[in-house]
Amino acid sequence: MKIGIFGDSFAARPINNTSGLEDKTFWCDVIADTHEVDNFAKASSNLYWSYKLLNEYHHQFDRIILVVTQFGRLYVPNADHEIVKHIFSIQQIKNLLKHKRLNETPNTVYQSNYSEKDLTILQTLLDYKLYVEDDNQSALFHELLLEKIKKLIPNIILIPCFNGSIDPLRYLNGVDVKNYNSLVDISMLDLNYCGLSFNSIKRDYRCAHLSPINNLILGKDLITYIEEDSKKSYSIDMSLYKSSSNIPKDTFIRQYFNFY
Amino acid sequence: MCLLDIDKYNHNNEGNMKIGIFGDSFAARPGGAHVPKDKTFWVDVIGQVHNVDNFGKAGTNLYWSYTLFKENYHKFDLVIFVVTGFGRYYIPNADHHSVKHAFNLAQINHLLTNGKPGEDDSYSDHDLTILKTLRDYKIYVEDDTQSALFHELLLDKIKSIAPNVILIPSWTGCLDPLKEVYKIDLGYIGLLDISLIDMNYCEISFQTIINDKRFAHMSPANNMILGQDLLKYIESDRKRPYYVDTSLYVSPHPMPKEAYIEEYFTLK
Numbered sequence: 001m002k003i004g005i006f007g008d009s010f011a012a013r014p015i016n017n018t019s020g021l022e023d024k025t026f027w028c029d030v031i032a033d034t035h036e037v038d039n040f041a042k043a044s045s046n047l048y049w050s051y052k053l054l055n056e057y058h059h060q061f062d063r064i065i066l067v068v069t070q071f072g073r074l075y076v077p078n079a080d081h082e083i084v085k086h087i088f089s090i091q092q093i094k095n096l097l098k099h100k101r102l103n104e105t106p107n108t109v110y111q112s113n114y115s116e117k118d119l120t121i122l123q124t125l126l127d128y129k130l131y132v133e134d135d136n137q138s139a140l141f142h143e144l145l146l147e148k149i150k151k152l153i154p155n156i157i158l159i160p161c162f163n164g165s166i167d168p169l170r171y172l173n174g175v176d177v178k179n180y181n182s183l184v185d186i187s188m189l190d191l192n193y194c195g196l197s198f199n200s201i202k203r204d205y206r207c208a209h210l211s212p213i214n215n216l217i218l219g220k221d222l223i224t225y226i227e228e229d230s231k232k233s234y235s236i237d238m239s240l241y242k243s244s245s246n247i248p249k250d251t252f253i254r255q256y257f258n259f260y
Numbered sequence: 261m262c263l264l265d266i267d268k269y270n271h272n273n274e275g276n277m278k279i280g281i282f283g284d285s286f287a288a289r290p291g292g293a294h295v296p297k298d299k300t301f302w303v304d305v306i307g308q309v310h311n312v313d314n315f316g317k318a319g320t321n322l323y324w325s326y327t328l329f330k331e332n333y334h335k336f337d338l339v340i341f342v343v344t345g346f347g348r349y350y351i352p353n354a355d356h357h358s359v360k361h362a363f364n365l366a367q368i369n370h371l372l373t374n375g376k377p378g379e380d381d382s383y384s385d386h387d388l389t390i391l392k393t394l395r396d397y398k399i400y401v402e403d404d405t406q407s408a409l410f411h412e413l414l415l416d417k418i419k420s421i422a423p424n425v426i427l428i429p430s431w432t433g434c435l436d437p438l439k440e441v442y443k444i445d446l447g448y449i450g451l452l453d454i455s456l457i458d459m460n461y462c463e464i465s466f467q468t469i470i471n472d473k474r475f476a477h478m479s480p481a482n483n484m485i486l487g488q489d490l491l492k493y494i495e496s497d498r499k500r501p502y503y504v505d506t507s508l509y510v511s512p513h514p515m516p517k518e519a520y521i522e523e524y525f526t527l528k
Contacts, residue, residue: 048406077403121400127393128401131386134352137323144413 001035001226004057006050007067008088010161010183010208011041021205021255025212030219031065035226044086046073047145058153063226065157066149067183071142071168072135076121084118090129091199097122139168157225157234159183181236186214189243194253203258211244211256277494279310280332282325283342286430286451286476287316296473296523300480305487306340310494319361321348322414333422338494340426341418342451346411346437347404351390359387365398366467408437426493426502454482454509461511462521471526479524482509 005011005028013026028039038061040053047069058064074087087093097119114122146166150156160182164171187209191197198204207215217240225234244252281287281303289301303314313336315328322344333339347364354360358377362368372391375382383391415435418425431452433440440446455477459465466472475483485508493502512520521527 048409074401075403075406076401078400117400120396124393124396124401127389128397131353131390132349132351132393132397134350137350140323141410141413144410144417148413148416 001062002060003031003035003037003063003065003226004061005031005037005039005041005065005067006054007041007065007159008045008050008069008073008161009041009043010069010159010187010210011039011065011067012043013039013207014043014203014205023212024207025215026207027210027215027219027222028208030216031223031226034223041067042086044073044083044088044092045069046075046086046088047071047142049075049086051145051149054149054153063155063157064153065159065222067159067161068146068165070162070165072133072138074125076125079121080115080118084114084121087125090126093122093126093129097126135172136169139164139172142168157222159234159236181238183209183218183236185238186210186218186236186241189214189241190252190256193243193245194249194257196253196257201257201259205256205258211242211252213244214241217241277310277337278335279306279312279338279340279494280329280336281306281312281314281316281340281342282329283316283340283428284320284325284344284430285316285318286344286428286455286478287314287340287342288318289314289316289475290318290473296475296480298480299475300483301475302478302483302487302490303476305484306490306494309491316342317361319348319358319363319367320344321350321361321363322346322411324350324361326414326418329418330421333425338424338426339422340428340490342428342430343415343434344430345434346408347402349394351394354390355384355387359383359390362391362394365395368395368398404441405438408441411437424498426490426498428502428504449504449506451477451486451504453506454478454486454504457482457506457509457511458520458524461513462517462525464521464525464527468528469525470528473524473526479510479512481512485509 011028013028028037028041031037038057040050040057042049050066050069054064054066069088073089076085076087079085083096096114146158150158158166160166160180162182162184163180165182166180187206190206190211206212208218210218221237221240222234247255287303289303303312303316306312307314313332315325315332317324325341325344329339329341349362351360351362356376358371362371368391371377371383372388372395415427419427427435429435429448429450431450432446432448434450435448436446455474458474458479476486478486489505489508490502
């Protein structure tokens with residue numbers, strides 16, 4: 001089958017520093033061992049960005065997998081730098097502004113000096129997030145966009161990255177918030193084992209934020225789902241996934257994470 | 261000017277419906293101290309025949325009207341939705357209503373320069389920060405395609421909630437903003453085109469005025485015509501969408517231009 005994969009970092013290979021990894025198992029590659037796969041996913045991207053690509057390319061595939069990111073991310077086509085075009089949180093904006101000014105990250109993808117225009121955009125986005133943004137409107141846009149995608153591709157396989165990725169308005173209003181598992185729950189198995197959180201790390205070198213073993217399990221589970229041609233929506237079964245307790249914590253941290 | 265034949269409408273089968281009206285200034289009664297002598301308002305024309313609740317508010321965006329619509333549509337037999345343009349804001353977090361409903365860059369700049377419309381005290385620091393952020397957001401960040409898509413998805417949602425809703429575009433592009441962004445011919449006009457009949461007659465534009473005292477930005481005669489035209493449409497089978505037929509509308513001629521300006525506009 002020809003399978004198109006769309007979404008954010010949960011469907012993307014980390015863009016730098018993966019050469020040192022011993023095990024680069026990636027769930028998209030697992031599917032590609034059996035099917036013909038094109039991967040359009042991009043770290044930090046928002047749902048609108050994936051929607052644009054889906055609109056353009058969905059007809060080329062027999063099956064589409066969309067890894068659904070969270071609401072409130074911003075796509076700024078007017079920005080010069082690729083990083084500034086795809087903003088995913090207020091913390092990221094603060095880091096980008098801080099690191100540019102102090103030049104604290106000389107060996108990372110953030111090393112480029114941002115243009116004056118991009119610095120203005122970052123400052124504006126920071127203020128926008130602090131003083132203007134209304135979560136209800138952002139969540140509604142996300143939800144309506146998802147409805148539009150489902151109408152466009154009725155048999156699309158949707159995989160939530162976060163709690164609330166699929167129904168952000170319910171999530172926002174605290175309605176039945178834990179009625180499905182998401183990829184971040186799998187990701188947290190390793191982080192919890194290491195005593196870390198996403199806020200405490202700068203870089204996550206795991207493919208799709210998952211350990212190699214969990215990438216393998218997810219890939220196989222998706223192949224089974226696709227081949228069963230199930231009419232039920234795809235759901236993440238947490239009982240399938242494993243923590244990395246067979247690897248010493250320090251080794252796992254050294255291998256996969258980088259800190260501020 | 262034709263007069264409304266109220267008896268005719270009171271005796272048809274659809275008379276005395278409960279009608280909800282939602283939208284922006286094209287569905288709103290102007291506030292402020294200066295009210296024109298002739299207060300004919302298309303919403304009142306419909307209100308003479310049907311039981312009308314008007315939720316229209318000047319400066320508002322589609323999301324704001326959508327939230328009111330979602331809360332209230334079930335109370336009505338019929339909903340008239342005056343659809344504003346994309347790219348307006350609703351900022352619940354702002355203190356002052358003019359900041360909550362900022363609608364374009366020129367207005368934001370005007371508010372930053374001149375302060376609260378019709379009030380002596382200045383904006384809170386919080387509101388000034390919001391206004392400056394909105395100005396920069398409009399200039400450096402905003403992507404028309406995304407704003408237009410959100411607007412269009414909301415409109416689809418409104419139509420799915422109330423399939424018999426009567427949509428009236430405030431101006432060209434309000435009903436399919438993505439086409440407007442991509443500069444595709446739209447083939448319809450909006451209420452703004454009626455509004456411009458007077459302005460063209462007076463040789464003024466929205467950029468040259470501070471205050472438009474006309475009800476729904478239209479002359480009394482055109483408010484009457486719009487109200488009557490909508491009553492006719494409501495009475496019809498409503499199988500085709502409502503469209504604004506500018507051939508029905510009249511210019512203020514022979515009223516002298518200067519007198520018309522004095523009555524209805526405050527120039528910059």
